[in-house]
Amino acid sequence: MESNPIGIKGIDHLEFTCDNLQTQTAKDFSRLGFLRTEYDESTQSELFTQGQIRFLLTANTNKSSQSRKYFNTHNEGVSKISFLVEDAEKAIETAVKRGGKEVSNLKVKETQDGLFKTAAIQGFGDVINEFVERPSTLFRPGFKKLDNDSHAKPLATRVSRIDHLTNNVPKGQMDHWVNFYKEVYGFQETRYFDIKGAKTGLKSKVVQLENNQVIIPINEPEVENGKSQIQEFLDRHNGAGVQHIALMTPDIISTISDLRQRGIQFLKVPHTYYEDIPKRSFEVTENLQTLENNQILVDGDEKGYLLQIFTDTYVGPLFYEFIQRKKHWGFGEGNFQALFDAIERDQIERGYL
Ligand SMILES: [Fe+2]
Incomplete structure (x- = not known):
């Protein structure tokens, strides 16, 4: 094929x-x-x-x-x-x-x-x-x-490319759009997640070009007894849309430290998340306190790991992700659950759930 x-x-x-x-x-x-x-x-x-x-x-x-x-x-x-x-x-x-x-x-x-x-x-x-x-x-x-952009100055460590961009679609439409990318574009289906939080859930499949130049995860809500974060996105955006854009950086600690100084807001991660890192299957060379100070997430396997972080919503319900890959071309599966739990806690605090 x-x-x-x-x-x-x-x-x-x-x-x-x-x-x-x-x-x-x-x-x-x-x-x-x-x-x-x-x-x-x-x-x-x-x-x-x-x-x-x-x-x-x-x-x-x-x-x-x-x-x-x-x-x-x-x-x-x-x-x-x-x-x-x-x-x-x-x-x-x-x-x-x-x-x-x-x-x-x-x-x-x-x-x-x-x-x-x-x-x-x-x-x-x-x-x-x-x-x-x-x-x-x-x-x-x-x-x-345009010559000099007086509004901006480059980051200490710039982001280099779009790693992936995620599509949110209504319940029951994930497979339709997975098939669209497979049939029309010849993308490969590379991953499947079924994430269940305490009250809500989401399903996600990843389609991509073989050479990693285009990677598109597609999420749909799993609505049973409550509202999911995917449904909240669909409600706010009035339909399907790009949920987040992941930007690749060669040095996430430098990039994120700079963005924090510029006032960019990120998702908060509980302390327990960092206590658990040494128990996981990968070896992290970064200082865990530095990662926690910057609230950076880690995921990987025996061969390597990735570092990632998610911003608060910035364009309507759209948010950004920053990602640094270290011999790990996975997607942050382990963090998917951690992220989902974190957002759900935030939804409960805000009274949405
Ligand atoms: Fe992502």
Whole structure:
């Protein structure tokens, strides 16, 4: 079986829709160490970059634009996932042949840098999936480069790329969207979780490209006698959406210390979590007190481990994760339960449960 029939090279960018560019989300991108690098007047879009990561913030007021429609239904959130592809024409043809629903046909623009091509299919919920083929020197026609971003300064240790991004879908739809990514994109299903908290639960399956360039966990709530954190997300976002974006850092302690000084808020982890680390199956070289001071989570196996941390919600119910991998290409399965328990305790404290 062809492992990457669409020819996806990676995530080109994520588009966040908003009402205007003065939104708190823009200020938060700056606090997270992103720099404004390009701007497009016609779509009211600003490009924020860090490492290989591109976040496009769009305040398009054109009523028929997809980003504005997304905003009107869901408020702020990720309205488009753009995949960089080898050949956009082949990508859209193949995606449609494999069951994808085309929402934007192939558009080709000649530019000074070379040919710029895009097309798009419908993704999960109201999110669209764009295929973009472009010269490396050109982000998008119409964008103007900005010089010094006075709003931001880079992090002491910058994040380098998107490790994974998680989709939340309504109960009963996880397998449908797992199949979408498998059938249309040829993604592999690599993991399955069934997490049960004291009162609620969630199911999650991970689909990904073989080369780890795109990793997408898909969550659905398991509602029995209560409301789950996934259901709370769906209620707040008015439907399916990107729940969190995991950003990879080569030195999580440095990155997180810096972000804490900038006032970014993270999920709190109980002390007992750190007492239990030496009993687990992996050997951690970091000082446990330093990890606890920064509230960083650890998970792994005999071969290696990863360090990760989750922020509070920042774009509506969306949050960020920071992750450092040390010979462990797992997903933080052990922390899934710890995270779930921690959020549930928070929900109880806030009176949601
Ligand atoms: Fe994650």
